[in-house]
Amino acid sequence: MSTMLDIQNISFINQKVDRYRLFGQHFTSEDVFNEFILPEIKDKLYNYKFVDLFGGEGNLILPILKNIPEDKRIEYFRKHIFLFDIQSEIVEKAIKKAEDYGIPKEIASENIKCLDTLKNYPEYLLNDDLPVYHITNPPYLYIGYIKKHKETQKYLQYFQGDNKGYQDLYQIALINDLNHKIQKMIYVIPANFIFSSSGANKIRDMFFKVYKINKAIIFEKKIFENTGINVGIFFFERKDKISIHDVVFEGLKISDTNIKKRTYILTPKNHYRAGNEFEDFVEKHRAKNPLSVKFYLTHDEVQSNKGNKSIVVVDANDFSKTRYAKKEIKVNEQLYNKIKSNILYVRTIDTGSLDKRAGLYIIQEDFQADGIIVSKPYRTHPIQIFLNPILPIHMQYLLKDYFNLILEYLREITDSEFMTTYKYSDSIYTRKYLGLSQVKKIIETFPWSILNQRMENVFYKLVKEKDINKVLKILKENL
Structure with missing residues (x-):
């Protein structure tokens, strides 16, 4: 035809x-x-x-x-x-x-x-x-x-x-x-x-x-x-x-x-x-020691870890007009440290604009909060991610940029076909949904364990420059 x-x-x-x-x-x-x-x-x-x-x-x-x-x-x-x-x-x-x-x-x-x-x-x-x-x-x-x-x-x-x-x-x-x-x-x-x-x-x-x-x-x-x-x-x-x-x-x-x-x-x-x-x-680029990833800060977890440490969260189940409701909660020191040490969230759905496609983002930058709480988990909400082992904050920024670079590369070579079409709008591209299992698999390719000081500087520079070919070369060399 x-x-x-x-x-x-x-x-x-x-x-x-x-x-x-x-x-x-x-x-x-x-x-x-x-x-x-x-x-x-x-x-x-x-x-x-x-x-x-x-x-x-x-x-x-x-x-x-x-x-x-x-x-x-x-x-x-x-x-x-x-x-x-x-x-x-x-x-x-x-x-x-x-x-x-x-x-x-x-x-x-x-x-x-x-x-x-x-x-x-x-x-x-x-x-x-x-x-x-x-x-x-x-x-x-x-x-x-x-x-x-x-x-x-x-x-x-x-x-x-x-x-x-x-x-x-x-x-x-x-x-x-x-x-x-x-x-x-x-x-x-x-x-x-x-x-x-x-x-x-x-x-x-x-x-x-x-x-x-x-x-x-x-x-x-x-x-x-x-x-x-x-x-x-x-x-x-x-x-x-x-x-x-x-x-x-x-x-x-x-x-x-x-x-x-x-x-x-x-x-x-x-x-x-x-x-x-x-x-x-x-499958080919999975790291030797992949990060473990868990999703959601749940209301039940907060209730089970009450304490006197104050922390600010947004409620993913409480959205009004243009923003999520923000609240202060009190938790014990263990949960406080867990929330504060994991600064990333995943946006699973394209917004329709080029600067907010599906990917990893910083909670504090987008919501001026420390965490994202949910009472009823929905895959289409912003979802806080929890890493094990916990990465230093600067390394989480690197993970964010790396993740988004790899995601855009995969979208380019597949025409985003591994993602589910979400909804049509007047946006300049077809909005897609990124599954949580896919988020996990991309994070598992992040070569965190081989990034010593020298290697981290090289890797950081390549990711910032969006030099996908050299990034992929490093991944292949360290399989």
Whole structure:
């Protein structure tokens, strides 16, 4: 596929927030079909049944009829087009759209049906020689969200039995197709299907034993009105036999400013996660005596270590307007020394500005406090880090600069693909989330134990000058 795709005129149907929250659906514009899907299937229109099990108003398969002569459309529709949706009012809209293509209502109603296909797979579609080609934009709703909201808890039923452990509704759709041995699928789903860590490990481990990706289109731009979720169009094909091998494919990344072509290599060792250059780097450069890292100063720890030593902290669970609440607490000498001796915190999320990307920062400089306390830990809050052994203060400054240099280097060589896309905004780059396990692994590459006075001065100078090549050379020489 050409990297010169014209994406300037793609428009997307606005979404209602309540529909997303209740059903997890995003109705894909017909323009996506015309721009990205039709070129893939236009020479195969008579070779398959084209099915959308989560069809919405039919934008992903009904436009096929434009490519069929009008006097042949009814016959073609009966044999080749099948559409389902869980919502009866949406099914009626899809039937009306089929009528606009010249399909009589009574015939359209035979192949466009109201059905909960996550629960009841229409197996009758598999009963003849014409194979199914599943083209769909399934519901995507994270199980964590489903559990927290009463109106969505009914969807927990989909995660029972053999589906236990999957993390999103779209993953149930994928595994249903796998179990029914569908040969070809085109899915519009969250791009974090290949980029996230624990949230998609199980589905990737299961799915990529059986399927390969022929190509993918990743949108690093906001294309849905009500959500910052970035999506990809994935072109799947079933393998000839089950195998545990690398999944290699070409992908296009489309942002507001450019289109990039990349070759992706998903390895079984890393649960088929994209951006495995990160894992290769931290594994290869892990220090001989790595620092031990712990996260969070918890309210429980403070309560267990009360004393008469005063210290100023900010409360990560108490944010109002533009700042975190600041408070003075009294602790014993042991906890006082622990807090005062660990001056760094991790910002796990890009702010959108160049000077406050994800990375390590100094608590005192940003909050005018000594520590960051939490009653309920959240990965997206500023998080104080505690090192063992405790480093001298000047060495912690060096660690901060080193960490941020290495992080930016890894972001550059991977296009930040080892990080999870967080949220879209008007910022000049796509905001990303850095996992705490990734923070730990980068810190573990810091060669603190070899930095004697002479070596420390050399290393400090190279880090300050951001001479990444010479920094990497020192790391390699001291493995």
